[in-house]
Amino acid sequence: MSGFSNQDLEKISRSGEVLLERVDALIIEGSRTIPESGYLIALALTHKKPILYLLEKGKAFDRNLLHLQEDKNTAKLLQLETYTDSILEKVIIEFLKLVEKGEDRQMPSIKFTLRITPRIERYLRWKTHNTKISKADYLRDMIEDMIDADENYQKFIQHEDE
Numbered sequence: 141m142s143g144f145s146n147q148d149l150e151k152i153s154r155s156g157e158v159l160l161e162r163v164d165a166l167i168i169e170g171s172r173t174i175p176e177s178g179y180l181i182a183l184a185l186t187h188k189k190p191i192l193y194l195l196e197k198g199k200a201f202d203r204n205l206l207h208l209q210e211d212k213n214t215a216k217l218l219q220l221e222t223y224t225d226s227i228l229e230k231v232i233i234e235f236l237k238l239v240e241k242g243e244d245r246q247m248p249s250i251k252f253t254l255r256i257t258p259r260i261e262r263y264l265r266w267k268t269h270n271t272k273i274s275k276a277d278y279l280r281d282m283i284e285d286m287i288d289a290d291e292n293y294q295k296f297i298q299h300e301d302e
Contacts, residue, residue, distance in 0.1 A: 165190040165239040167232065171199060178204070181218070190217050192235040197222045212281070213273075 160166070166184045168177050170193055184191050185208075195201060201220055208214045223231050256264075264275040273281070287293060 160184055160187045160189060163189065165192065165235070167192045167194065167235070169194045170202075171196045181205075181208075185214060185217055188217060190219070190235075190239050192219050192221060192232070194228070194231065195220070195222050197224050213277075 160180075160183055166180060166189055168180065168191065170177060181191055181193070193201075193205060199222070205218070205220060208218055209220060219235060221231050221235075264278065268275050268278050271278075
C-alpha cells in the first residue's frame with residue numbers, strides 16, 4: 141500500500157470494485173496504518189478475493205483483523221502473516237502459489253443434484269437456521285472438512301501432484 145500515490149488511492153476509492161474484479165488477490169503490507177486498508181479488505185472479502193496481510197515481525201495485528209479470522213469463511217480468504225526481510229519473498233510466493241492453485245478458495249462451478257430425505261432437509265434447515273450460511277454452503281464446508289481429514293485421499297492427491 142505504501143507505493144500508492146494519493147491519486148492512486150483516489151482512483152481505488154472511486155472505482156475499487158471495478159479494480160478488484162480484475163485482480164486474483166490482494167496483498168497489503170500493514171506495518172504503517174493506512175485508512176484505506178480496511179476499505180480494501182472489506183471490498184476484497186465482499187468479492188471473495190484472497191488477501192495476504194503482512195506485518196513486520198514483532199508488530200501486533202489489529203484486533204479487528206484477528207476478529208475477522210474467527211469466522212471460518214473469512215479465515216479462508218484472509219491470511220495474516222508476519223515477516224522479516226529474509227523471508228518476505230518466500231511468504232509472498234507461497235501465498236501466490238495458493239492463489240494460482242485455487243486451493244481452499246475455489247468457487248463452486250459444478251452443478252450437482254442431490255435428492256435428500258425430508259429428515260435430512262429438516263436437519264439442514266435446523267442446522268443453518270439463525271446462521272449466515274446456506275444449506276449448500278454448510279454441506280460444502282462439511283465435505284471440505286471430510287477431504288482435509290481423509291488421510292488416504294491426501295496421500296492420493298500428493299502422488300497425483302508428483
